[in-house]
Every structure is written in C-alpha cells, then in structure tokens.
Amino acid sequence: SLQSSIDQLQSSLSALQVEGRGTRHTPQCSATQNTLTTDAPAEQRPSAAPRVAGQRAPPLSGGPNHSSSSPEDAVQILSLHPRIFYFPNFLPAEASSYLRATSEGKLRESRVFGTDSWSSQTAGVVDKTSRSSTMYTLNATEMSRETIRRFRDRVAHETKMGWDHQEGIQVQRYTSSEGGEFYDAHYDSPDMARKRLATLVAYLEDTPEGGETIFPLVQRPHIVAAAGQAAARAPLSLDQLKELGRERFAAACADESSEYLRIKPRRGSAILFYSFHPDGSFDPLSLHGSCPVRRGEKWIAQQWVRDVVQRPHESPSFAGGWGLWGRGPPSADEQGRAVFLNRRAGGPPMLVEERVVGAAAGVEPARLFACSEPSDMLRGLASAGAWTVLVRIYDLNSCEEHSSSQRASITLASVDSSGGVGSVSRGGCCSLRLELRGCTLELVGPTEKVSLRVVLTRHTSPTDETFVAWSGALTVDGLYKWPAVWEGISRVWVNGVESQPAAATPAWSLPDAGQTLWNAAAVCAEQPLLFSGAWTQWSQHSIPS
Numbered sequence: 344s345l346q347s348s349i350d351q352l353q354s355s356l357s358a359l360q361v362e363g364r365g366t367r368h369t370p371q372c373s374a375t376q377n378t379l380t381t382d383a384p385a386e387q388r389p390s391a392a393p394r395v396a397g398q399r400a401p402p403l404s405g406g407p408n409h410s411s412s413s414p415e416d417a418v419q420i421l422s423l424h425p426r427i428f429y430f431p432n433f434l435p436a437e438a439s440s441y442l443r444a445t446s447e448g449k450l451r452e453s454r455v456f457g458t459d460s461w462s463s464q465t466a467g468v469v470d471k472t473s474r475s476s477t478m479y480t481l482n483a484t485e486m487s488r489e490t491i492r493r494f495r496d497r498v499a500h501e502t503k504m505g506w507d508h509q510e511g512i513q514v515q516r517y518t519s520s521e522g523g524e525f526y527d528a529h530y531d532s533p534d535m536a537r538k539r540l541a542t543l544v545a546y547l548e549d550t551p552e553g554g555e556t557i558f559p560l561v562q563r564p565h566i567v568a569a570a571g572q573a574a575a576r577a578p579l580s581l582d583q584l585k586e587l588g589r590e591r592f593a594a595a596c597a598d599e600s601s602e603y604l605r606i607k608p609r610r611g612s613a614i615l616f617y618s619f620h621p622d623g624s625f626d627p628l629s630l631h632g633s634c635p636v637r638r639g640e641k642w643i644a645q646q647w648v649r650d651v652v653q654r655p656h657e658s659p660s661f662a663g664g665w666g667l668w669g670r671g672p673p674s675a676d677e678q679g680r681a682v683f684l685n686r687r688a689g690g691p692p693m694l695v696e697e698r699v700v701g702a703a704a705g706v707e708p709a710r711l712f713a714c715s716e717p718s719d720m721l722r723g724l725a726s727a728g729a730w731t732v733l734v735r736i737y738d739l740n741s742c743e744e745h746s747s748s749q750r751a752s753i754t755l756a757s758v759d760s761s762g763g764v765g766s767v768s769r770g771g772c773c774s775l776r777l778e779l780r781g782c783t784l785e786l787v788g789p790t791e792k793v794s795l796r797v798v799l800t801r802h803t804s805p806t807d808e809t810f811v812a813w814s815g816a817l818t819v820d821g822l823y824k825w826p827a828v829w830e831g832i833s834r835v836w837v838n839g840v841e842s843q844p845a846a847a848t849p850a851w852s853l854p855d856a857g858q859t860l861w862n863a864a865a866v867c868a869e870q871p872l873l874f875s876g877a878w879t880q881w882s883q884h885s886i887p888s
C-alpha cells in the first residue's frame with residue numbers, strides 16, 4: 344500500500360541519517376529533519392553548534408575539501424524522488440550582491456517555451472498568464488568573474504558535471520506588481536535532445552512575503568512524493584500530472600501550511616534539483632514553480648547543467664576531435680589511437696591527435712596537430728563547395744570567445760582544391776598560423792591561458808554548428824588544470840550501467856587521463872555520465888534506481 348511504501352522509505356531515510364552521522368561521512372551528506380525548516384525565517388531555524396569565527400569553511404569553497412564544519416551549512420535532502428537538495432548557505436553575500444547589481448539594469452521580460460518548440464534556437468514568447476518576471480543571462484565576461492567562478496566550481500562539485508556543461512547563469516527578478524510576479528508550475532527541460540539535467544536555484548535576497556518555490560508533486564514531510572506513488576498505481580500522463588501539479592501549485596501558494604514542498608527565498612541559500620532520473624529518463628515529479636511575490640522582491644540566480652557540453656572551450660578534456668560532434672565514443676585503431684567514426688561526411692574514419700611541441704606553458708610556440716586520416720584535415724570531405732574554417736581562440740581567463748582580436752577565420756573557396764591555405768592572424772593574445780594541407784596549427788602566445796577550437800562548417804552558415812563537419816579543440820598540455828573537483832570520483836555509470844573507465848574509453852589517453860577520462864567519454868557519447876564521488880557517498884545505497 345501507499346502507506347507501507349512511505350513507511351519503508353522513511354525507515355530507509357532513518358538508516359540514511361545514521362549513515363550520515365557515521366564517521367566515514369562528512370556532515371554535508373547528512374539528511375536531517377531540518378527539511379521542514381526551509382520555511383522558517385532564519386532566526387527560527389534550529390540553532391547550530393556554536394560557531395567559532397574563522398573555523399567554518401567558506402560557503403563556496405567547493406572541491407573535495409568542501410566539508411562544512413557547521414551543521415547549519417550541511418546540505419539537506421528535501422526529496423529523493425525527484426532529487427532535491429537544500430543548501431542553507433551556498434552563496435556568500437559578495438556573490439549575491441554582484442549577481443544582483445550586474446543584472447539590475449539589463450533585465451528583460453521573461454519568456455516561456457512550448458514543450459515541443461523549445462530549443463536554443465527559439466526565442467519563446469512572453470506569456471504573463473504563466474510567467475511574469477524579468478531576467479538577464481550573464482555574458483562570458485561576467486561568467487568569468489572570480490566570485491562567479493567560485494559559484495560555478497561549487498555547482499560543478501555538487502553535480503560532478505564540469506563547467507563546460509553549464510549554461511550562462513540566469514538572474515531573475517519577481518516583483519509584487521500586478522498581483523505578484525510568479526512562474527506557474529513547469530518543467531525546466533522540455534527539450535529532450537539537450538537535457539537540462541539539473542537546476543541550481545540560488546536565492547539572492549530574502550523575500551518578505553510570497554515567492555516560495557513550490558514542488559507540487561512532492562509531498563512533505565515524506566521523502567517520496569505521494570503523487571509518484573499514485574502515478575505508479577494508476578499512471579497519469581505527463582499532461583495530467585502537470586494539470587494536477589498546477590492545481591496544487593495554486594492552492595499551495597495560498598496556504599502556508601500546504602503539504603507540498605515549498606522553499607522560502609532566503610538570501611544565500613540554494614536548491615539543487617534534477618529533472619532526470621539517474622538513468623537519464625525524464626522525471627515528471629520535478630514539476631515546480633514560483634509563487635507570486637506578495638511583498639518585497641524575489642531575486643534568484645539559476646545555473647542549469649546540461650547533459651551535453653555547452654561551453655566547449657571550458658572543457659577540462661578538450662584534447663581534440665569530437666569529430667562529427669558527439670556522434671559516438673572513439674574506438675582505437677591498430678596503433679591504439681583514438682578514432683572517431685566519420686558518419687556525417689561518409690568519409691574515412693577521422694583521426695585526431697594532440698601533440699605539443701615546445702614548452703607547454705610560456706611564450707614558446709606550441710604546435711598543435713589536428714588531422715583527419717592520413718594527414719590532411721580536409722581529405723575526408725568528399726563534398727565540394729565552400730566551407731569556412733573558423734578558429735576560435737578562447738582566453739580561459741576571460742572566457743572571451745568572439746572578440747576579433749582573439750579569433751581568426753578562413754574561408755576556403757572549395758574543398759577539393761589545394762586546401763593548403765595559410766593564414767596568420769595577430770591579435771591581443773596571440774598569433775595563429777593555420778596550414779590545412781600540412782595539418783598544422785601554430786599558436787604563438789601565452790599558451791597557458793589559451794584554448795583553441797576549430798570548426799569546419801558550410802560556408803552558408805559559418806556560425807551554425809549544427810552543420811559542423813569537423814570540430815575539434817586543442818588544449819596545450821597542462822594548460823587547463825581542472826580544479827580538483829574530479830578527485831572524488833570513484834564510480835561511473837553510462838546510461839544507468841556502471842562501467843569501468845578503462846573499458847568505456849579504450850586507448851583513449853590524455854595527459855592527465857585520470858581526471859579527464861570520464862568527462863571526455865561524456866562529451867563523445869553525448870550522454871550523461873552519472874558520477875559517484877564525494878557527494879554520492881550516501882547515494883550509492885540510498886537512491887533507489
């Protein structure tokens with residue numbers, strides 16, 4: 344029965360709490376009864392152990408050493424179905440202030456996206472009957488601010504998905520005008536091709552009245568949504584669940600003591616929730632919305648984490664050649680080199696190598712090779728016509744991608760002609776020489792800060808990467824040191840199946856393979872890898888599959 348399943352789950356929760364207190368587990372992994380206190384104003388929250396100034400880890404310390412010494416900072420499990428976590432102390436005041444200040448003058452009307460039409464290409468529509476608020480998405484420069492970098496490190500740490508999977512942070516403001524701005528119950532990832540696996544919502548301010556985030560299909564205090572149980576017995580369609588959720592949502596906003604999960608905006612706190620199950624399938628219980636703001640304002644910053652790479656230049660494993668972008672993992676050739684199937688162009692398999700000549704970091708030229716078999720980048724392209732080779736040089740410090748001083752582009756009149764086009768561009772950061780026939784990219788500059796991405800596209804749409812025939816990125820050895828985020832990883836699943844890292848990526852070796860191997864596999868396979876590391880110490884035995 345429903346009650347017995349709930350009882351069962353609650354007893355597993357108790358077991359989990361015992362685990363959480365075990366010596367092997369850090370306090371950040373404990374599930375506590377504090378779940379219900381997310382509604383309480385700060386001063387009513389259970390008092391933490393006396394705090395000694397300077398002893399507490401900073402809220403954004405991130406990385407494997409991120410362990411809070413204060414129970415007040417411990418992450419709380421609000422729900423396992425769907426997975427929702429509450430961080431009482433996620434953002435330092437400095438980050439909240441920066442996010443608000445930088446967005447304030449740039450806010451635009453928020454839009455909604457239909458379930459079928461949503462994609463990064465569609466702009467959405469303003470529909471005040473389901474969403475009224477204003478928003479701003481941080482640009483690359485803002486995303487690279489130190490305070491934001493720490494924020495992103497922390498998100499990467501908690502999700503075990505790197506920066507390259509993160510969208511631009513979206514800041515959103517709801518005011519109390521016109522009956523209170525709000526966001527009706529909705530899903531974050533209607534686009535199933537490019538899943539938003541996880542959403543982190545950070546609250547930048549206290550909202551005096553209204554503005555709660557509601558999960559209307561998640562009942563409290565139970566850790567499992569009764570709606571899910573009901574749905575399991577008499578399956579509801581997605582539309583029916585949504586309808587049910589919307590009814591409950593409206594009622595829950597009007598009723599402080601509603602039984603459905605609500606999170607009150609408190610400056611510095613955050614929730615992290617997943618719209619997908621660990622096996623990659625959609626989780627309909629992730630429906631959520633924002634109640635109308637009754638008094639004051641609500642400010643949030645959202646970081647969406649996608650299954651596919653969003654910001655390639657930030658990949659820690661950018662070792663070249665996701666030829667035919669994400670169409671499958673590489674296999675090994677006779678010499679053990681990684682080979683990508685050349686499906687789209689119908690040509691021979693593509694071989695991508697990474698080499699570094701000269702000093703890895705410094706002013707010495709670094710020569711980077713990127714070739715399709717045997718040694719000509721263009722040979723695999725049977726299709727004649729005009730192409731554009733776009734070489735983007737990313738400065739990893741500023742994340743600038745499009746400034747002309749850091750970018751070179753070359754247009755080829757036709758593919759089957761000489762192909763031996765050379766070009767030198769000089770910009771603020773470096774100079775670039777591109778020799779297609781000789782398969783040489785020569786980059787001269789402060790290479791410890793630079794990453795390259797090479798994209799070959801049809802001339803008609805030089806910036807449309809859906810037409811990519813070849814895409815590779817090259818990182819100078821040692822150039823990008825991914826923060827120690829990856830060190831805690833102990834197990835890896837691909838689409839719900841646990842796999843050995845070695846088996847998952849045969850003969851695929853990178854300079855710092857230990858840390859980047861799995862992420863490389865995620866990029867190549869274009870599917871979520873679900874990592875088990877520091878944060879999942881408990882989840883290995885507590886998240887039912």
Ligand SMILES: O=C(O)CCC(=O)C(=O)O
Nearest residue numbers: 526531555556632633643
């Ligand atoms: O405002 C909130 O609490 C949630 C916002 C949200 O769900 C969204 O913008 O997708």
Ligand SMILES: [Fe+2]
Nearest residue numbers: 529530531631
């Ligand atoms: Fe949302």
